[in-house]
Each structure stands twice: as structure tokens, then as C-alpha cells.
Amino acid sequence: MRAQFGRLASRVYLLNGKAALTNQLTIRSMAVLIVVAGLCSSRSTRAEFSPANRSHPGVSLAIVVNLANPINNLSSDELRSLFLERKSHWPNGRRIAVAMLDYQYPERRSALRQIYHMDEDAFQEYFIKAIFRGDVFAAPRTLASPEMLRKFVFNAPGAIGYLRSSDLDDTVKVVKIDGRLPDDKNYSLQIDEPAEE
């Protein structure tokens, strides 16, 4: 973990291209380091949890928001924009908080592929850069399990995340994507990756 943290930190410095940091850069760099450290720690600690055989090709990936969120329908582009945090606030004024499942979950990889159109490394790089540039207020929050993600969405009015259909309950609100719910035909977000052991 330390080696990984070191590599990421060096990458930050290289991206700036300067050996001596200004105060502003220092603050941004520290913020990025914290985010990266958080991501690394999540990755390492959550790896202990091994969800057995959760992936069934053809299972829908539902997009969920807080019950208080007035949004009911999103287009695929809006969804991507939200997950990339190109928007910082919802129409109701709440800050958007993207919730991602931990690394070993197939839902995450499906989301990266189908929403972000990225792999894990590209995702990491995107947010490191975005945070460093100040385009993004905070990187997506990584939750250890679908249950934790569901609770996160329940507690945060501005949260948005994803869950497989079987993990849904009435504490979260499912948003239509391109006018379709997860159970609808031709729903675009599917978990199509086999399970990891």
C-alpha cells in the first residue's frame, strides 16, 4: 500500500511539473493525497470481502438516489455527467455525492464500463486530475457493500449510486434511465461480468 501511495504521490508531482510547490498547489496536492490514500485503503481493506457469485449476466444495474431527490428520470448522458461529477449540485440545491461499490464488486466494473466508459485506472486518473484541477469537489465515495451503499444513499439527500436489482429496497429511489426501469425491456445498464471468487 505504501508503494502504491508513493507512486500516486510521485504522479501528482509529475503532473504539476514543478519541484517546488506553491501554497495553493500544496493544499490541492494534500487533498489529492488524502483522496488517493482513501481510495487505496478502501481497495486494500475491502478486498478482504469476497462477495460470492454475485454476478449473473443479464441482471440489471439500478441507479438509485435519495428518496428526497425529485429526479425520476435521467438520460444516459446525464447519468454519465452526474457520475463524472461534471455537475456539482442537484436542481434542489443539494451537492451531488456519487457512491461507488468497492473494487471487487462486478457492479462497479459494470458501472465503469457502461456509465463511465472507463476502466479502473482511467477512473482513478480522471478523478485525481479533476480534483487537482478543482473541477471536482470530491471523488466518488467508495462503499464496502451494497448495504452500506444503500444506507449512504438513504442518509445523503444528494447521493446517487448503483445497485443490482436484488439489493434494492424502499429506502432508496430507483431512477429511470432513458425512460426505463431496471426491470424494463431494453434497460441499458446490465451486470454482464462473471463473478469474482
Next chain:
Amino acid sequence: MSRQINHDFRSFARRSLLSPRRAMARGLSRNLAMVLLVMVFSAEAGIGLLVFHDLSRSYSEMQRMYDRSVRGLRQIGEMQYQSQETRRSTLYALTTNDANLQVGYCDMSRAADRGVKKGISEYLAQASAPQELAAGRVLAADWNDYLKVRDDVLGRILEASTKEAVEVDLAYGVPKFEKVSQDLEAVKQLYDRQATQELVTVAKFSQRALIRLIAVLGFCLLFGSLAVLAIQRAQLQSERHIAKLQMDFVAAVSHELRTPVATIFSAAENIRDGLPQQREKFMEQGAVITHYASQLNELVDQVLSFTTTAEGKPWHAVGALAVSEIVETALDNASGLLKEAGIGVEKKIDPGLPMVAGDLGSLSRCLQNLIVNAAKYGGADRWIGLVAEIDDSGVGPQVSIRVEDHGIGICDRELPFVFDPFFRSAQVVDAQIRGTGLGLAIAKRSAEAFGGTLSVESQIGIGSVFTLRLPAFSRAQETNLDAGIPAENLEVRQ
């Protein structure tokens, strides 16, 4: 002898205190003591029950108060803790960027929040007083207000808007939570106030029980003292009466002794000085001496008889006696008095009477006492009836000897005491008729010593009938044998 007389004084005193006026006084004293004791007991029991009731009530009140207070204070304490926990968990969420930990703190905060809501619901469910209900409702409303802020703060924390979360918490969360704390304090104060009121009630019960306890002790002390006083007074009266009887007896005996002694002394002086010149006068002085010496002898005999008789025990050998012999002996012994008083005796003895058991000296003295009594109190008629006949009223064959007179009679209230030693009726004392009060007592003892009885019937102004009943010899003999009289003491006298 003196011990026997003293004993009889006491037994008579006990009985004579039951004489109408004294009996009433003694009865009152004794009853008063009993009444006082019963009152003390009743009061003790009654007030003891009240004290027990008060104590048990105060105990149950105290137990109820304790349960209620402890439960209430525990409930309030739990609500205070859970409310603090709700806020604490919310603030903990501020200290980390880990979304998983933040969600964990959210869960903790919501769990604590449920605890507070449950406590408020229970409080409202058990609240009965308007103040309690109002306080509970205010608490519920303020708690809900705080929870709205809490939810907002948690949401902002999870959205990574930490600064805004802190601002919202400081602006709204702190005052709202402060209000909740005040509400909880108010509810606690209500409990305290209620507990204080209940404590006052319990204290009142305890105080009342204490006062009653003091009252019962005071009551017992007062009435116990009065009872003891009444008993002591009764005993004092008895002692005084005994002393008076002794004085009366001594005075009577002294008088009975002094009169004949003085007369004998005077007659003896006359003879010594040679005053009776003529033979007739000399003989007259001798007759005076003989008469009064006989009187003295009779008195001494009476006192000795009394002291040597023990109730129910024969003191002479028992033998078969003819009734006529007893009657004649008695009449002979009393002849001097009868002659002097000019009293005629109408005697009727049934022929063929069975022999009776006894000692001639004792039974003749017994009958003689009855005859002397009849002579003394027989009144102006100067008549004594003496009838001896078979009496079938008893269990076995017996003979009754009746001594009747037409004298002053004995009133009903004195009748029960006439056979008591030293008893002399007020009427007799007032009439200054001499006597020691021992004659009838000796007569009764003599009769009873041989298995017989002595009874009296009398009416004021009409006269009296004393009936001496003696069992026939065969039965009497058996009785005496049963009584342990040696066989050699039994003799048959024809």
C-alpha cells in the same frame, strides 16, 4: 391462735367487702381496673392496627414511589444518554472521510434516535398529569426538530460538505439540541417534584403512624397507671377494712371481758370488805361472781372454739348421737340466759329420729349458739321454736333441727354474710347488742365438720329460721372414714 384469727379476719374482709355498699365499691374498683385493662388492651389493639395499616401503607407508597422514581429516572437517564449518543455519533461522522465509517456513525445515530423516540413514547404512555403530558409533547416536538437538523447535517457530511454541515450544526443543531436537553431536564424535574410530593405523603403517613404510636403508648401509660391505682386502692380499702374489723373485734372482746371482770371484781371487793352482812346478800354476791365467771368462760370457750375449728375438719372424735341429747344439752347450757331473758322455748322433737354423727360438745355448742342468737335477737315475743325432724331434701337420710324466732330478722343484703366470722349487722351494732360476731361462724363450722349444713331464712320484722341439717350416722360414719378419721375415734353413744 392469733394467726388463725388474722387469717379469718382476712377471709372475712374479702367476703365482707362484698357487702352491698362495700361490694359495690369493691366491685367498682375491681371492675374499673378490669375495664381500664380492657380499654388499654382494646386501645392497644385498635391503634396498633391503625399503626400497622399506616406503616404498611407508607411502605407500599414508598415502594411504589421508589419503583416509579427509579423507573422514571432510569428512563430519563436513558433518554439523556441516547440523545447525547445521537448527537455524538453525528459529530463523530465529521471526524472521518471514510464513507463507510460515516455510514456506520449514521446508523449509530439513528439507533440512538430510536431509543430516544421509544423513551418519549413510553413516557407519554405512562404520563397522567397535564404537566407531564405537556412536557412529553414539547420534548417530542423539539426532538423531531433536532432530528431534522441532524438528518441535514448527516446528509451534508456524507455529501462531503463538511464545512456546511458544521455551519448548519452550529446554527441550528446546537440550539435545538440544547432545547431538547432542557426539555429532558424539565421532565426530570417533574419526576423529582412528583417524587418529592410522594415523599411528603409517605412522610405524612410515617408521622401519623408515629403520633399514633406515641398516643397509644401515652394511652397505655395513662390507663395502665389508672388500673394500677384502682387495684392499689382496692387493696388499700381491703387492708383498712381488715384493720377496722380487727379493731372492732378487739373492742368487742375487750368489752365482753371488761364487763364481767369489773362486776366480778366489784363483787369480790364487797365480800373482802365484809359488806354483805346477811347470808342472802353474801350468796347474792356469790351468784353474781358465778354468773359473770360463767359468761367469761363462755367467751373464752367461744374464742377458743373458733380458733380450734378449721373449716370442714372435725376436731373431736365422731360418734353416733341422739338428736334429743344434742337439743337437751344445748338447752341446758343456754338455760341461764333463757331464764334471765324470760324466753320460752317451744320444743318439738319427732320420735324415732335416726342417730346423727358428731361430737356432743361441738354440736350442742353449735345449737346453743343458734338458741342464744334467737334469744338475743328474738324481739319482744320472747319465743323460740325448736323443731327436730327427718329431712328428705338431702341425698341421704338426715335430720334437720330448726331454731325459729319472731325477732328483728335479717335483711336480704346481709343474709349472705351472717355466717362470716366477725360479721355483725349494722342494725345489731346500732342496738348495742353485745357479741363478737363469732357465734354463727362457729356454728356453721361445727355443722360442716360433721358433714352437715347450716342455713338461714329471714325476713325483717318477721323473724328468722336457722336450720341445722345433720346426716344420719351410717352415712356420716362413712364420710368421716373417707375423711381419714381414725377408726378408734369413732364411738357409738346411746
